[in-house]
Amino acid sequence: MDFTANNLRPLKGMGRKLFVETYGCQMNVGDTEIVVSVMQKEGYFYTENIEEADVILINTCSIRDNAEQRIWGRLGDIKHYRIQNPKLVVGIIGCMAERLKEELLKGPLAVDIVAGPDSYRSLPELIHRAEMKQKGVNVELSLTETYSEIEPVRIDHNGVSAFVSIMRGCNNFCSYCVVPYTRGRERSRDAETIVAEARSLFENGYREVTLLGQNVNSYRCGEVTFPELMRRVAEVSPLLRVRFATSHPKDMSDDLLEVMASMPNICHAIHLPAQSGSTAMLDRMNRRYTREWYLGRIAAIRRIIPDCSITTDLIAGFSGETEEEHLETLSLMREVKYDYAFMFKYSERPGTFAQRNLPDNIPDEVKTRRLQEIIALQNELGLQSNEKDVGKEFEILVEGESRRDKNQLSGRTSQNKVVVIDKGNHRKGDYVKVRITGCTQATLFGEEID
Ligand code: SAH
Ligand code: SF4
Ligand code: F3S
Secondary structure, rough: OOOOOOOOOOOOOOOOOOEEEOOOHHHHHHHHHHHHHHHHHHHOOOOHHHHHOOOEEEEOOOHHHHHHHHHHHHHHHHHHHHHHHHOOOEEEEEHHHHHHHHHHHEEEEOOOOOEEEOOOHHHHHHHHHHHHHOOEEEEEOOOOOOOOOOOOOOOOOOOOOOEEOOOOOOOOOOOOOOHHHHOOOOOOOOOOHHHHHHHHHOOOOOOOOEEOOOOHOEEEOOOOOOHHHHHHHOOHHHHHHHEEEOOHHHHOOOHHHHHHOOOOEEOOEEEEOOOOOOOHHHHHOOOOOOOOHHHHHHHHHHHHHOOEEEEEEEEOOOOOHHHHHHHHHHHHHHOOOOOOEEEEEEEOOOOHHHHHOOOOOOHHHHHHHHHHHHHHHHHHHHHHHHHHOOOOOEEEEEEEEOOOOOOOOEEOOOOOEEEEEOOOOOOOOOOHHHHEEEOOOEEEEEEEOO
C-alpha cells in the first residue's frame, strides 16, 4: 500500500490500526462511521480487535450518570492495554468529551486526546500530537459543521440498513437534558448530499435508511423541509425503506404524516417521546406541549396512518413529580397503547436548567418504584400490541439470521417489529410477505405467504 499515492503528502496513519468503541444513541453510531472515514483517509486501518490497536477511541454518551459511569469503568479496563503497548493512544470523543473536557486528561485514568462531536476532522492531527507526547484537545462546538460531504464507512453494519445523519445539535433545551450542551446548536445538512448518500447506499445493496437527528421535524435546508426531504429520499427507489428518528411532539406536522401515508416505502413507525403524561410536569421539563396537544398528535397519526406503530421515551421521577403526575404518565400510556417504550429514571445532569433550578428531590426508591410500574405496564401493552398482529399479513425486510436459530431469518415489518420466519430460499435484503402465527412480548413469528 502506498500511503502517499492520493495527494503526494505523507499520511499520518501510516497503516496504524484504529479501534473505536461506541456508546449512546444512534447519532453516535453515525458519528463513529464518520470518524472511521476521516481516519482511513489519513492512512489508518480500522480493526475490530482491540488487542492489536495502535489507537483506541471511545465515542461516549453523557445522557445519564450511569452512561458516564460505564465509560469510566471501561477506561479502567483499557489501562491494561497501555501497559502492554506504551505507544498506545487512547482518546475520548463524543458527548462526554464535550462535557468534561480537560478533566479527562487528568488523574489515574487520563487519556491522550479529547475531541468533541464537532471536531472529528481534527482527529488525525490530535492523534499525531499525542504521539509526540502532547495531549490533544478540541472541544469547540461549531454552528455549521455537518460533515456533509464525508462518506461514512459502515463498520457495524448488516449490509441492509444504515443510519444517515441529517442534522446535528439541538435547540430545544428540555430542562433535564444535556444534549444541547454536548452537541451544540441545531444545524441541517445539505439535502443533496443526504439524497446522494441514500442513493449510494441503495446501489451498494442497502434496503433501509434511517434519517437521524435529535428533532428531525425542524430540519430545513433552503426550501427543503423534513417532509420534502423524506419524499426525496423515498424517491431514490421504491425498494428502499425510509425511517426517521426522533421527532419532537411540538413539531410533528400533518404534512409529514401525509407524506408518510402517500409513499409506500416510508415506514409506518413513529417514535414520539412523551417523557411524561402530566401537563404541569411537561411544563417543568420545558417540553413546550401539553398532554392534550400530545394526544391530539396521536389522534392525527391514527387518522392519517391507521396502521402506524407508536413508540416513546418516558422519564420517571423528575423534579417534584407527584404521585398524581406519575399516574398521569401511566394513564397516557394506556390511552396511547404504545408498541414499545424506552423508560428511564431521572438522572440529574450538571449544567442543565434543572440542575441549576429544579431540585432532584424524588427519593431513589420512589423513582425506582415508579419506573418499575411504568415498565410493568409497558410489558403488558407491548404484548397486547403483538397479540393484535397475530393472523395479520406484513411485508418484512430480512436483516439476517435469527439470533436464536441459524435456520431461521429475522426481519422487520414497516412498523419496526421483529418477525422470525423459516429460512426457505431467502437471504438478507429480501422482502418477504408473511402471516403472523404467534408472538412473545418481544418477537413476532411468521410464515411466508405468496
Ligand atoms: N432528542 C430526542 C431524545 C434524545 S435523549 C428527543 O427529544 O426525543 C433520549 C432520551 O433520554 C430522552 O427522550 C429522555 O427520555 C431521556 N433522557 C434525557 N435526559 C435524561 C435525564 N437527564 N435523565 C433521564 N433520562 C433522560
Ligand atoms: Fe434533549 Fe429535548 Fe433536545 Fe431531545 S429535544 S435532545 S430531550 S433537549
Ligand atoms: Fe448520549 Fe450524546 Fe446521544 S449524550 S444520547 S450520545 S447525543
